[in-house]
Amino acid sequence: MKRLSGKVALITGAARGQGRAHAVRLATEGADIIAFDSCGAFKSTNYDPSTPADLEETARLVEAQGRRVVWRQLDARDFSAVKDLVVEGTRELGRLDTVVVNHGICHYGYTWDVTEENWDEVISVNLTSVWKVLKAVAPYLMGQGQGGSIVVTSSVAGVRGQPFLAPYVASKHALVGLTKTLANELGQHRIRVNTVLPGGVKTPMAGFDWNGEKGESNPFAGELNKPEIAATLGPIFMNALAEKWMEPEDVANTVAFLASDESKFITGAEFPVDCGSTAR
Numbered sequence: 001m002k003r004l005s006g007k008v009a010l011i012t013g014a015a016r017g018q019g020r021a022h023a024v025r026l027a028t029e030g031a032d033i034i035a036f037d038s039c040g041a042f043k044s045t046n047y048d049p050s051t052p053a054d055l056e057e058t059a060r061l062v063e064a065q066g067r068r069v070v071w072r073q074l075d076a077r078d079f080s081a082v083k084d085l086v087v088e089g090t091r092e093l094g095r096l097d098t099v100v101v102n103h104g105i106c107h108y109g110y111t112w113d114v115t116e117e118n119w120d121e122v123i124s125v126n127l128t129s130v131w132k133v134l135k136a137v138a139p140y141l142m143g144q145g146q147g148g149s150i151v152v153t154s155s156v157a158g159v160r161g162q163p164f165l166a167p168y169v170a171s172k173h174a175l176v177g178l179t180k181t182l183a184n185e186l187g188q189h190r191i192r193v194n195t196v197l198p199g200g201v202k203t204p205m206a207g208f209d210w211n212g213e214k215g216e217s218n219p220f221a222g223e224l225n226k227p228e229i230a231a232t233l234g235p236i237f238m239n240a241l242a243e244k245w246m247e248p249e250d251v252a253n254t255v256a257f258l259a260s261d262e263s264k265f266i267t268g269a270e271f272p273v274d275c276g277s278t279a280r
């Protein structure tokens with residue numbers, strides 16, 4: 001018996017990166033999958049968007065595990081589309097047990113240089129649309145009456161003042177608070193809500209391609225070579241472990257644990273998967 005046999009998991013931002021790793025890992029654990037991704041460009045990002053072909057490949061990888069998958073190209077900012085997918089996905093797969101709200105975008109700039117348009121886009125994707133997904137799934141999980149596990153992807157930027165990332169940091173901090181509030185509200189229904197705080201993960205958001213080769217999506221990386229910046233900001237980028245970058249599957253390991261009954265008494269908690277970044 002696998003850890004998630006007979007369960008159904010919904011994963012957002014599933015076309016690639018961590019979302020794909022979560023979909024494949026939870027399928028490996030026995031879960032059927034509801035997956036969606038917007039697969040489109042954002043004005044605030046400087047890295048390539050995912051594509052419908054990426055999402056289709058995630059679906060293929062889930063099916064290769066012998067699991068069923070319902071997948072759609074849709075944007076989490078579209079509340080009624082998310083709600084419709086919850087209805088369709090649960091009708092087809094029978095139930096819902098785990099929700100991994102993983103989608104997000106990243107924008108770089110000094111706080112005072114961020115445009116209103118970029119601020120609004122990052123907050124609407126990373127915070128408001130995460131709330132919309134939670135708003136769409138919570139009634140279903142409560143109505144089902146069999147508990148559940150929700151995992152929200154924040155970041156080390158959800159507990160640290162990472163420079164050059166103001167709207168990202170603000171949104172990811174907000175997700176930590178949102179997670180705790182929802183954990184308190186849903187505890188009476190035995191629905192657990194936790195957040196993972198990844199450090200650097202080898203995905204296109206961080207400038208890595210599919211071979212794990214580094215491009216560079218952080219235009220401020222070179223700034224650290226300036227002595228005054230290195231002296232003031234350098235330490236925030238240091239980890240306790242020697243590694244700087246992890247694989248998406250390293251985060252998926254923690255998500256699988258939080259989805260499973262092995263974590264049945266854990267709720268409202270933050271899980272850094274960060275090579276010890278937040279230990280600093």
Ligand SMILES: NC(=O)c1ccc[n+]([C@@H]2O[C@H](COP(=O)([O-])OP(=O)(O)OC[C@H]3O[C@@H](n4cnc5c(N)ncnc54)[C@H](O)[C@@H]3O)[C@@H](O)[C@H]2O)c1
Nearest residue numbers: 013017018037038050075076103104155198200201203205
């Ligand atoms: N890569 C890192 O170093 C890192 C570190 C900490 C946290 N994170 C977080 O991990 C999560 C996954 O990111 P990733 O590294 O896999 O990046 P990624 O860019 O490879 O994948 C993110 C996916 O989310 C999708 N997405 C974005 N906005 C969406 C929306 N409104 N509706 C539906 N789909 C949407 C994108 O299309 C993309 O396919 C994000 O929340 C990110 O902020 C990433």
